[in-house]
Amino acid sequence: MKNFFSSPLVKRVGAMVALWATVTVMTGPPGNPAQPTLGFTSSFTERVSFFGLFPTPRGVLFAALGLILAGIVVLYRRILHTPVQRAKASIVPTYQSISAKRSVRGSWYAAALVVAIMLPHVVTDPFWQSAMVSQIAIYTLLAIGLNVVVGFAGLLDLGFVAFYAIGAYVTAWVTGALPIGAPFHHVIDPFWAIPIAIVFVMIAGVLLGVPTLRLRGDYLAIVTLGFGEIITLFANNLYGITGGSTGSGEIPHFVFHVGNLKYLWGLNPVPYYYLTLGFVVLFLIIFSRLEHSRVGRAWIAIREDEVAAESLGVNPLKYKVMAFAIGAASAGFAGVMTAGQSFFINPATFTLSFSINILVLVIFGGMGSIMGVVIGSLLVQTVSMYLIHTPPAGFQNSDLYIYLGALLIAMMIFRPAGLWPSKRRRREIALVESGEEKDQRIVMTQTGEEL
Amino acid sequence: MSGMIHFFSSHFATLSHEFWPLLVGGLATGFIYAMVAIGYTLVYGVLRLINFAHSEVFMSGGFASFFLMKWLIGSSTPNATETVLYLIAGVLVGGFAGAAVATTLERVAYRPLRRRNAPKLAYLISAIGASYFIFNLAAKEFGRINFAMASPFINHPLFTIFGAQVYMYYVIILIVGSIMLVSLDRLVATSKLGRSIRAVAQDAETASLMGVNIDRTIALTFILGGFLGGAAGYLYGLSFGVVYTMGFTPALKAFTAAVLGGIGNLRGAVIGGLLLGVVESMAVAFVNGAYIDVVAFAVLVLVLLFRPTGILGERLGRTA
Numbered sequence: 223m224k225n226f227f228s229s230p231l232v233k234r235v236g237a238m239v240a241l242w243a244t245v246t247v248m249t250g251p252p253g254n255p256a257q258p259t260l261g262f263t264s265s266f267t268e269r270v271s272f273f274g275l276f277p278t279p280r281g282v283l284f285a286a287l288g289l290i291l292a293g294i295v296v297l298y299r300r301i302l303h304t305p306v307q308r309a310k311a312s313i314v315p316t317y318q319s320i321s322a323k324r325s326v327r328g329s330w331y332a333a334a335l336v337v338a339i340m341l342p343h344v345v346t347d348p349f350w351q352s353a354m355v356s357q358i359a360i361y362t363l364l365a366i367g368l369n370v371v372v373g374f375a376g377l378l379d380l381g382f383v384a385f386y387a388i389g390a391y392v393t394a395w396v397t398g399a400l401p402i403g404a405p406f407h408h409v410i411d412p413f414w415a416i417p418i419a420i421v422f423v424m425i426a427g428v429l430l431g432v433p434t435l436r437l438r439g440d441y442l443a444i445v446t447l448g449f450g451e452i453i454t455l456f457a458n459n460l461y462g463i464t465g466g467s468t469g470s471g472e473i474p475h476f477v478f479h480v481g482n483l484k485y486l487w488g489l490n491p492v493p494y495y496y497l498t499l500g501f502v503v504l505f506l507i508i509f510s511r512l513e514h515s516r517v518g519r520a521w522i523a524i525r526e527d528e529v530a531a532e533s534l535g536v537n538p539l540k541y542k543v544m545a546f547a548i549g550a551a552s553a554g555f556a557g558v559m560t561a562g563q564s565f566f567i568n569p570a571t572f573t574l575s576f577s578i579n580i581l582v583l584v585i586f587g588g589m590g591s592i593m594g595v596v597i598g599s600l601l602v603q604t605v606s607m608y609l610i611h612t613p614p615a616g617f618q619n620s621d622l623y624i625y626l627g628a629l630l631i632a633m634m635i636f637r638p639a640g641l642w643p644s645k646r647r648r649r650e651i652a653l654v655e656s657g658e659e660k661d662q663r664i665v666m667t668q669t670g671e672e673l
Numbered sequence: 674m675s676g677m678i679h680f681f682s683s684h685f686a687t688l689s690h691e692f693w694p695l696l697v698g699g700l701a702t703g704f705i706y707a708m709v710a711i712g713y714t715l716v717y718g719v720l721r722l723i724n725f726a727h728s729e730v731f732m733s734g735g736f737a738s739f740f741l742m743k744w745l746i747g748s749s750t751p752n753a754t755e756t757v758l759y760l761i762a763g764v765l766v767g768g769f770a771g772a773a774v775a776t777t778l779e780r781v782a783y784r785p786l787r788r789r790n791a792p793k794l795a796y797l798i799s800a801i802g803a804s805y806f807i808f809n810l811a812a813k814e815f816g817r818i819n820f821a822m823a824s825p826f827i828n829h830p831l832f833t834i835f836g837a838q839v840y841m842y843y844v845i846i847l848i849v850g851s852i853m854l855v856s857l858d859r860l861v862a863t864s865k866l867g868r869s870i871r872a873v874a875q876d877a878e879t880a881s882l883m884g885v886n887i888d889r890t891i892a893l894t895f896i897l898g899g900f901l902g903g904a905a906g907y908l909y910g911l912s913f914g915v916v917y918t919m920g921f922t923p924a925l926k927a928f929t930a931a932v933l934g935g936i937g938n939l940r941g942a943v944i945g946g947l948l949l950g951v952v953e954s955m956a957v958a959f960v961n962g963a964y965i966d967v968v969a970f971a972v973l974v975l976v977l978l979f980r981p982t983g984i985l986g987e988r989l990g991r992t993a
Contacts, residue, residue, distance in 0.1 A: 253814035258740050261814040378797050433978040440723045441932075441977060443797050448925050448970045459963045574921075578805050585798055623809040630802025634795045635785045654792045 238288065246284050248624050251616045270615045280616075338499055342492045352491045353607045355563060359498040360556050362599040365583035366505055366592060367552025372581070373590035373647070374518060375545035376525035377435070378443040380577055381450030385423045385550040387457060387572035389557020391464060392419040394567055399473040402463045411477040412562035416555060423554030424547045431546040436539055450577055457569040469568020476562045487562070494563050501559070505552060510592050512548075521545055526650055575623055582626045585633050588640025590647040597642050602629075693837030695954045701843040703950020704850030708905035709927030710934070710942035711857060712775070712898030718874040718937040719894050722793070723928070725800035726778050727902055728920030729807035730771045734903025735910040735919055736815060737770030738763040739822050746823040759825035763911075764849055764904045771903015775895040778803055784888075812917040819916040846908050853901055854943055860897075861939060870894055874937070922966055926953075929973040935983030944984060 226232060246265050253261020266281030278286075342351060364386065371379045391400070393415040398404030434445045457464045464470065476487040476497065487493050512518050520541045523531035528538050561567050587598020610619050633640065639648040709731055716724040745759055782803040786795050826845070830838035861867035869890045872880035881887050906915075909923060926949060934945025949969060956968040976983065 247814075248810065253816075255816045255818075255820060258736075258815060372794075376794060378794060378801075380801060433974055437977055437981055439793065440797055441981075443725070443801075444723060444925070444928055445973065445977070448973065451921070451925070452967055452970055455964065455966060459961075575805075578801065581798070581801070618813070620809065621813065624806055624813065627802045627804070627806030627809060631782050631799050631806065634782075634791070634799035634802065638791060638795050651792060651795075655790045 238292070242284055242288050246281050248621070248628065249616065250280055252618060268616065335503070342495050349611050350607070351495070355491045355494045355498055356560065357607055358600065358603045359495060359502060360559055361580065361583060361603050362596055363498065363502050363505060363559070364553055364556045364580045365587070365595050365599040366502070366509055367549050367556065368580050368584050369589060369592065369595045370509060370512075370552070371545055371549035372584050373595070374513060374521040374525070375542055377439055377542060377546060379446045379546065379549060380443050380581070381446030381448070382549070382553050382580055383572050383574070383576040384446070384450045384453040385427060385553035386557040386560070386576070387453050388423050388426055389419040389554030390561040390567045391457065392422045392554070393558045393561035394470055394473050397474050400463060400470050401461070401465050411474055412558055413476055413478070416558050419554045419558045420551045423550045427547040427550030428543055431543045432539075435542040435546060447574070450574060454569050454572050457572065464569075467569055469566060471566035473561050473565055473567070475565070498559055501555070506592060506596070513592065517541065517544065522646065579626060582629055585630060586641055588643040588647065591640065591642055591644035594640050594642035594644065598640065691958065693835040695957065696951060697834070697837055697839055697843055699951035699954025700947060701846045701950070702954060703947035704846050705905045705909050705923065706927045706930045706950050707854060707943045707946025708850060708901045709924060710931040710946045711854070711939065712902040713928050713931040714937055714939060714942040715870070715894045715898040717931070719870060719877070719891055720783070722783075722796050725797060726782065726804035726807065727898070728924030729804050730775045730778070730899045730902040730920075731906040731909070731924055732808060732811060732915070732917065732920035733774040734767035734771035734906030735915040736811060737903070738767035738907035739820060739910055739915045741766045742823040742825065746825060751825050756825045760845060760849070763825070763907045767907030768900040768904040771901075771906060772896045772899035774807070775899025775902070776892055779892055779895040808917050808920065815917065817917060819914045821914045822910045824911055842912055849904070849908060853904060857897065857901065858939060866893060926969045929969050929976070932973060933976050933983055935985040935987050937987045938983065938985045941983055941985035
């Protein structure tokens with residue numbers, strides 16, 4: 223009997239059945255507290271029509287889909303992905319092919335930019351136009367900011383939302399939208415709030431970072447988690463200052479006013495799209511320059527081996543705080559953008575879910591890989607928005623959170639370096655996993671990087 | 674200046690007046706923190722890992738016992754025997770639910786990573802994903818409101834110490850909590866299982882050479898921690914009700930307690946839990962009730978700043 227349960231086939235089938243049940247329940251109808259098992263049972267029996275197929279019980283449908291998928295995987299392994307094929311695929315590219323790739327890459331970026339600029343003229347649906355700004359562009363901005371912390375420096379920040387909230391509230395404060403009143407006589411426009419918010423956010427980041435970054439990384443994760451909650455708590459309860467749980471509104475829109483030139487961003491999302499896109503491109507350039515600068519190399523050194531980095535004169539605390547503060551600053555910046563665009567802020571926006579959502583974007587795309595994070599953000603957010611806009615049978619918006627949680631686990635199990643990993647990060651993870659991170663030389667000749 | 678003196682004197686007056694009731698309440702909360710903190714500390718001891726999803730173990734215990742209580746009690750009023758039986762049933766069912774969730778977690782979110790020898794960051798991310806998955810699934814299946822738990826007893830004052838009335842609820846927590854904590858301490862200190870846990874905590878590689886089954890020991894560690902966490906979820910739910918987010922704040926505080934006592938240290942977790950419960954309770958005299966959660970957070974940051982190894986110091990292997 224014991225042999226039966228520990229045989230690999232039984233284990234694999236068991237895992238597949240568990241996966242099937244989990245997916246069925248995840249996507250199924252909600253339960254209710256009066257009948258706690260109802261949600262689970264009806265998930266299997268509820269009849270759904272899948273892409274116009276005749277209505278089938280969800281459990282049966284998913285079992286069938288799962289079998290088809292398993293069949294495809296088996297065929298792929300047997301026919302297309304034999305050991306010989308696998309060996310061919312793992313041949314490391316030569317320098318010639320790398321430099322050829324580099325020149326192609328530039329034209330890809332240009333093409334992507336053209337597509338991004340044309341997009342609002344192609345997509346005219348008001349839902350998508352507004353989602354493109356508030357759910358896709360701003361989230362991408364946040365993800366490339368969090369990537370500096372999680373990807374470059376290897377620090378897990380679970381309270382990213384706190385800095386975003388501080389940015390938004392500082393904007394509301396300096397533009398006079400909070401009950402506490404504006405600090406200046408003139409009501410200023412959100413452009414001027416950007417530097418002020420960044421200063422505040424960076425101070426908060428340093429204050430939080432200095433005590434915790436000296437310690438192990440996991441402490442940072444939990445302290446930032448707590449910090450996110452505390453900021454929301456204050457936003458919720460300081461009625462006289464933040465407007466409490468009802469939030470506060472009438473944050474002015476962005477105004478560009480130099481000489482005779484004046485442009486007011488209004489309620490139309492398209493101008494905001496271009497503004498945010500401009501900032502996304504700016505941040506992309508800054509962060510990719512930063513990655514290969516002295517600072518970026520210091521981050522990588524600390525991430526890969528803190529003791530070795532320290533012995534070579536890199537001050538870990540200094541660079542970690544720097545990464546943390548830069549990440550925080552970009553979150554604060556995104557907070558200003560959101561506040562200026564949405565006219566109204568309230569604490570319900572600034573929840574743990576938000577931090578996790580951004581983390582998913584970074585992890586899915588590939589931590590440490592700027593392009594990966596951008597692609598990951600676009601993919602995850604577009605799919606999320608698609609599900610919200612045109613929900614399939616039985617889908618509620620809050621199911622997204624369940625999917626995002628599952629995605630995090632799945633990524634860590636199957637593809638920890640992300641969808642589009644940075645080469646460096648992928649190698650690092652492989653090194654740690656093979657237990658050879660201490661002796662990189664051997665592995666480097668094995669993968670051909672020292673040729 | 675005089676205003677400040679007045680502020681403090683008036684608050685100390687509240688504190689001296691309310692000292693004993695606050696102490697009793699604080700100790701009761703402290704027991705719950707301690708039971709959850711044990712889960713963090715055990716797992717930390719053997720895996721050097723903060724189990725972020727422990728909050729969901731707590732929540733599952735709360736929900737399982739909530740449904741049990743609803744089914745057992747309904748609208749009846751239990752007599753004395755039933756009260757005791759129902760309490761035991763609640764603790765057991767809450768505990769087993771917690772243990773089940775904790776093992777599943779270990780199986781799904783940690784073991785594949787352990788097999789691959791994954792970097793630590795991967796564990797943390799996987800754990801946070803698991804936590805997020807579980808509580809949102811609970812929200813979907815059971816709804817998003819706070820459910821009051823049917824209580825097997827009437828919460829009346831039993832006796833008075835120094836003018837402070839001690840309520841039934843506190844006595845129950847005290848009894849259940851001390852039984853569980855003491856038996857866990859004995860289990861880890863004297864049994865064969867405990868010895869294997871301590872061995873893995875000290876040096877996993879050597880322990881496996883000595884014939885300790887590491888996978889089994891780690892699974893059992895999760896079961897033990899999960900059982901206590903789930904039972905704590907029941908005790909907490911009796912007073913505060915259950916809701917899908919119920920694990921978040923208590924778990925964060927329990928983690929603080931574990932760090933305060935010295936993470937990886939069993940008795941440290943208990944001391945940290947009780948201390949944090951009392952400190953938080955006393956802080957009511959000084960801090961507006963809405964901000965009471967800030968106190969634990971401040972404690973966490975201060976401990977990390979000034980004594981990151983906690984009161985009793987780290988390491989499960991040595992002190993338990």
